[in-house]
Amino acid sequence: MNNLDFCLNRNNGYESLPYEQKITEIAAINSLLLSYGLKVTRMVESPRMIQYRAQLTPDTNTKKLLKMSENFCIALNDDSVNIFREKSELVIEKRGADNTIFMGDIVTDYFRTSVAPLTVMLGKDAEGNNVYVDLAKTPHVLVAGATGSGKSVTLNTIMASLLVRNAPVDIFTVDTKGTELCGYKNVSNVHAITDPEEAIKHLAYLCKRMDDRYAFMAKYGYRDIESVRAAGIKVNSIVVIIDEFADLMLLSGKSVEQYVVRLAQKARAAGIHLVIATQRPTRDVVTGLIKANIPTRICLKVTSGLESRIILDRNGGEKLTGHGDMLYLANGAFEPIRVQGCFISESEVEALRKALTTNIKEEPVRVEPQERKLPPQRYYEPPKSLFQKLFKK
Ligand SMILES: Nc1ncnc2c1ncn2[C@@H]1O[C@H](COP(=O)(O)OP(=O)(O)OP(=O)(O)O)[C@@H](O)[C@H]1O
Ligand SMILES: [Mg+2]
Numbered sequence: 001m002n003n004l005d006f007c008l009n010r011n012n013g014y015e016s017l018p019y020e021q022k023i024t025e026i027a028a029i030n031s032l033l034l035s036y037g038l039k040v041t042r043m044v045e046s047p048r049m050i051q052y053r054a055q056l057t058p059d060t061n062t063k064k065l066l067k068m069s070e071n072f073c074i075a076l077n078d079d080s081v082n083i084f085r086e087k088s089e090l091v092i093e094k095r096g097a098d099n100t101i102f103m104g105d106i107v108t109d110y111f112r113t114s115v116a117p118l119t120v121m122l123g124k125d126a127e128g129n130n131v132y133v134d135l136a137k138t139p140h141v142l143v144a145g146a147t148g149s150g151k152s153v154t155l156n157t158i159m160a161s162l163l164v165r166n167a168p169v170d171i172f173t174v175d176t177k178g179t180e181l182c183g184y185k186n187v188s189n190v191h192a193i194t195d196p197e198e199a200i201k202h203l204a205y206l207c208k209r210m211d212d213r214y215a216f217m218a219k220y221g222y223r224d225i226e227s228v229r230a231a232g233i234k235v236n237s238i239v240v241i242i243d244e245f246a247d248l249m250l251l252s253g254k255s256v257e258q259y260v261v262r263l264a265q266k267a268r269a270a271g272i273h274l275v276i277a278t279q280r281p282t283r284d285v286v287t288g289l290i291k292a293n294i295p296t297r298i299c300l301k302v303t304s305g306l307e308s309r310i311i312l313d314r315n316g317g318e319k320l321t322g323h324g325d326m327l328y329l330a331n332g333a334f335e336p337i338r339v340q341g342c343f344i345s346e347s348e349v350e351a352l353r354k355a356l357t358t359n360i361k362e363e364p365v366r367v368e369p370q371e372r373k374l375p376p377q378r379y380y381e382p383p384k385s386l387f388q389k390l391f392k393k
Contacts, residue, residue, distance in 0.1 A: 004163070004164045004165075004166070004352060004355050004356070005104065005107045005112075005164055006355075007164070007348055007351035007352045007355055008102060008103045008104030008107060008160075008164070008344070008348055008352075009102040009103075009104050009345065009348060010102055010104035010105055011047075011099065011100070011101070011102060011104075011105050014047040014097065014099045015097045015098070015099055016045055016096070016097050017045065017050060017096050017097050022043070022050070025052065025076055025094075026040045026043070026052060028075040028076055029052050029054075029072065029075065029076070029092055031075070032068065032071055032072065032075055033054055033090075036060055036061070036065060037057075037060075038054045038055070038056065038057075038060065038090065039054060040052045040053065040054050040092075041053060041054055041055045041089075042055075042089070044126070044127050044128075045096055045097075045128075046096065046124055046125070046126055046127055046128035046340075047096075047097065047099035047101055047124060047128065047340070048095070048096055048097065048098070048099055048101065048124070048325070048340035049093060049094070049095060049096045049126040049338065049340065050093070050094060050095075050096035050097075051091050051092065051093045051126050051127070052091075052092045053086075053089045053090065053091050053092075054089065054090045054092075055088060055089055056085065056088050056089060056090055060090075062085055062090070065083075065090060066083060066084065066085065066090075068083065069081060069082065069083045072092055076094060078094050078095065079319055079321075080094050080095045080319055080320065080321045080325070081093070081094045081319075082094070082316065082319060082338065084335075093126050093338060095321050095325070100343050101123055101124050101324075101340055101341075101342045101343060102342060102343055102344075103121055103157055103160060103161070103164075103342045103343070103344050103348070105124075105342070106121050106123070106124065106130040106132075106342055107121070107164070108130060110130070110132070111130075111132060111161075111165075112165075114132070114134075116134045116136060116137075117136075117165070117167040117168055117169070117237070118134055118135035118136045118162065118167060118169065118237055118239070118273070119132050119133070119134050119135075119161070119165075120132065120133050120134075120135060120157070120158045120161035120162060121157060121161045121342055122154075122157075122298075122328060122339055122341060122342070123324065123326070123339045123340045123341040123342045124339065124340050124342075125337055125338065125339050125340075126337075126338050131328065131337075131339050133296070133328075133330070135158075135237075135239060135273045135275070136237070136271075136273070137331065138273065138295070138296040138330075138331055139267075139268035139273055139295075139296075139331070140264050140267075140268070140273055140274040140275070140276070140293065140294040140295070140296065141158075141273075141274070141275045141276070141294065141296045141297070141298060142276050142277075142278075142286065142290070142291075142294040142296070142297050142298070142311065143155070143275065143276065143277035143278070143297075143298040143300065144277070144278050144279075144281035144286070144297075144298070144299055144300065144302060144307065144310075144311045144317075145277075145279070145299070145300025145301055145302060145317075145326075146279065146300070146301055146302055146303050146322075147279055148322060148323075149300035149301040149302070149320075149322050149323075149324075150300050150301075150322065150323055150324040150325075150326070150341055151243065151277040151278075151279065151300060152180040152181070152243055152277070153324060153341065153343060153344065154277070154298065154300070154324065154326070154341050155173075155180070155181060155241050155243055155275060155277055156180075156181065156183070156344050156349060157341065157342050157343070157344050158239075158241065158275055159171060159173070159181065159184070159190075159241060160344050160348070160349065160352055162239060163184070163187070163190075163352060163356060164352065167237070168234070168236050168237065169189065169236055169237045169238065169239050170189050170191070170236050170237075170238050170239075171184075171189060171190045171191065171238075171239050171240075171241065172191045172193065172202060172206070172238065172239070172240045172241070173190065173191070173192045173193065173240075173241045173242075173243070174193045174194075174199045174202070174240070174241070174242040174243070174248065175192065175193070175194055175242075175243045175244065176194060176195075176196055176199070176243075176244050176247045176248055176251065177194075177243065177244055177247075178194040180243050180244075181241060181243055182194070183346065183349035183350065183352075183353055184349070184352075184353050184356070185353065186353075186357045187353060187356045187357055189236075196247075196248055196251040196252045197252075199242075199248060199252065199256070200252050200255055200256060200259070203240075203256065203259035203260065203263070204259060206238065206240060206259075206263060206267075206272060207259055207262050207263060209238070209270075209272075210262075210263060210266060210267050210270045210272055213225065213235075213270040213271070213272075214266070214269075214270060216228075217269075217270075223269075224268075224269035224270075224271075225237070225269060225270055225271035235271060236271075237271040237272070237273065238267075238271060238272040238273070239272075239273050239274075239275065240263070240272065240273070240274050240275070241275045241276075242260075242274070242275070242276045242277065243277050244277070244278070244279065245276045245277060245278040245285065246278045246279060246280040246282075246285040249284075249285050257287060257289070257290065260274065260276070260290060261289045261290060261293060264290065264293035264294050265293050274294065276290075276294065281302060281307045281310045281311050282307075282310070283310060286310055286311065291310075295331040295332070296329065296330060296331045297311050297312055297328075297329040297336070298326050298327075298328050298329075299311045299312050299316070299317035299320075299326060299327045299328075299329070299336070300317070300320065300322070300324070300325070300326045300341075301317065301318070301320040301321065301322040301325060302317040302318055302320075303318065304318055305317075305318050308327075312327060312329055312336055314336075316336070320338075324340055324341030324342070324343060325338070325340055325341070326338070326339050326340075326341050327339075
């Protein structure tokens with residue numbers, strides 16, 4: 001771990017909900033549970049959420065209870081109430097105190113020493129545990145949320161998690177707005193793309209690079225990028241982060257979808273991972289093919305149950321409260337978990353950028369050979385590799 005995490009803010013302890021409010025809420029819940037012979041037996045409070053838990057008995061009509069979420073919303077005068085069963089407890093989960101969770105709060109020893117280099121920080125769950133995601137296992141992530149719900153902040157925290165540990169990755173960001181993911185100017189392994197035409201070229205290039213990696217692995221008998229690394233060959237992972245995917249689809253049409261689907265289908269074994277965010281999770285943007293190939297989903301606050309179902313195949317996203325409040329469905333998990341996403345401010349991004357660039361010297365000026373000095377038979381434009389065409393203009 002290098003010391004870049006000094007750039008990140010930290011909390012000195014969290015506020016909790018006022019005592020009187022908790023007492024009132026427990027009373028409101030108990031009056032609803034009374035007819036079932038239940039009452040709140042335990043409370044779990046995290047920096048941004050609170051859970052009231054009631055011990056169930058085998059003869060409780062749990063099905064009926066779980067359908068009462070509207071009643072709990074009314075009783076607690078709060079739209080964000082979520083109720084579910086966990087083992088033998090009924091959990092009534094709602095928004096708690098208004099603490100911001102900074103990235104610095106979850107830079108724990110686990111993160112520092114995690115051997116998986118693509119581990120990124122997501123936030124804290126309702127019980128206050130830190131939630132991390134290993135992009136290598138995800139292997140691609142789809143993020144959806146209404147405007148202001150925290151998509152760009154989530155993408156920025158993912159990027160910062162990779163940069164703060166100097167992970168061996170090349171990051172490509174596509175941000176057609178040009179304002180959201182542009183904080184890492186001059187950081188050598190971050191390639192920021194804002195033009196949709198350029199984005200398509202880069203996606204085509206990444207597909208080519210994926211095919212090249214596959215060809216290499218097939219030729220030398222490696223199963224995936226991990227086995228290439230195990231053989232001592234250094235290969236960077238590639239993380240492609242696309243903000244405002246719907247805009248890109250609208251501006252560039254089907255070709256974007258084709259490239260993204262190709263990458264999503266095959267890129268994991270080649271060490272390429274996608275993180276795609278969209279404001280409009282409609283079926284024409286989050287198409288069946290994209291959904292089928294991107295198993296990990298992050299649903300921030302969306303505007304309707306329909307959008308929530310498109311992302312998570314269930315309701316719930318419409319009840320979230322915004323500002324990084326999310327439902328996180330891990331690859332292979334049955335149920336999403338509620339997480340409060342961590343936050344990174346512009347000044348933290350700037351501090352990180354400075355720390356990453358201060359030691360980098362100006363690139364030496366290349367002196368091209370004089371044309372007349374070349375022998376006549378070699379007097380031709382050498383075929384440039386695709387990489388040179390795209391990056392070394
Ligand atoms: N995890 C978080 N913790 C606290 N506040 C947050 C968090 N995420 C977002 N916010 C707040 O919400 C604001 C909007 O977040 P963000 O810019 O990420 O939204 P967005 O979904 O990208 O919106 P848009 O679609 O308009 O680009 C941020 O400026 C910040 O104030
Ligand atoms: Mg945004």
